[in-house]
Amino acid sequence: MVSLEEVARRANVSTATVSRALSGRGRISDATRERVRDAADAMGYVVSASASSLASGRTQNIGVLVPLLDKWFFAMVLSGIANHLAPRGYDITLYNVTDDPEQRRRLFSSSLRRRRVDGLVALSVDLDADDVAHLQDLGLPVVGLGAPGPGLAALRVDDVAVARTATEHLLELGHREIAHIGLDKEAGDEHDIPTLRTRGFEATLAEAGLEPAGFEPADFTIDEGHRAARKLLQGERRPTAIFAASDELAFGALFAARELGLDVPRDLSIVGVDGHEMSEFFGLTTVAQFPHDQGERAGDAILALVETGSLPDDASLPDDASLPFELIVRTTTGPAPR
Missing domain, CATH: 1.10.260.40 (lambda repressor-like DNA-binding domains)
Structure with a gap:
C-alpha cells in the first residue's frame, strides 16, 4: 500500500x-x-477516510433521507446528488424514512445520532415539528428538497403552479370535463406535494367557473393510475381529459383508456407531471421538473452549508419555490371532443 x-x-x-x-x-x-x-x-x-476524518472533523459523507427507494423520481434525484458530491470527495448514506412511528423514532433518536455524516438532505420527506426538532438537535446542516419541514432551508418546485400549468393547458384546448388522479392525503397535511397539486388543479378550474369532473385517489404507481382511470372513465360523468399528479399515474391512465376503446387524444387527453424518462416513448404531455438537476442543486446547497456555513445564492428558503419546471406538449393532449 x-x-x-x-x-x-x-x-x-x-x-x-x-x-x-x-x-x-x-x-x-x-x-x-x-x-x-x-x-x-x-x-x-x-x-484514508478515517485519517481524513480525524484530521478534519468531517466524515466526507452526506446523509439523504428518502421515503421510497424504488421510484424513478427519487433515483434520478439521488443520481444528481451523487453526481455533484462524488467529484468533491463525498460519499452518500441513504436513510429510508417510512410512516412507521417506531422506525422513525429509531432513525431520529439513534441512527442519525451516530454522527456518521456531515450533513443531511431530506428528499420529499414529510417532516413534522418533532422530526425537525430532532434534526436540529443533531447540530448538522440540513437541506430540504421537495416538501420541507417547518423551519428547514429548502429547495422546491412550486407545485401549485405546476398543476395550474397542466390544467390551463387542458382548458386552452377546450376541455371542460377534466378529472384528476392524485394522492389522497390526510386533512391538515396541506404542504405536501400531492395536496399542493390538487389545490392548484381545483383553483384553476374554479377560476374558469368549472368543477372537477371527478377525483380518484391513487398511489403514484402505474397500476394505481390504471385502476383510478378505469373508475373515472366508467363513471356517469366521463371526463374528456385527465390531469394525473405523476407520469406513472398518467401511464396507467393511458393503458386504461386504450383498454376501454378510447382514442388518445381524440376521445381523451392525458397530462402528467415529472418528465419521466419513458414519457417521450409514450408521447405523454407532461410538466417536467428535472429531478437530476434538482439533486445537483441539493448537493450544491448541502456542501455550501457543510463547508462554509451558508447557502449558495440560488438556494431558496422554506416558503419559496425556485426550482424550474416546463410544460412539454406531446401527443396525449389535443382539442376537446365536439
Missing part, C-alpha cells in the same frame, strides 16, 4: 503539502496541487 511519504518523495514536496493538496484545505499553488495529485494518481494512492 502506497504511503503519504512515498507520494511526497515522488512529488518532491513535504508530507504536509501532500495532505493539503489532497484534502483541498490550506493554501497551496495550483501547480503544486496538480503535481501532487498526478503523483498520487500514478502511484494509486487513496486518502
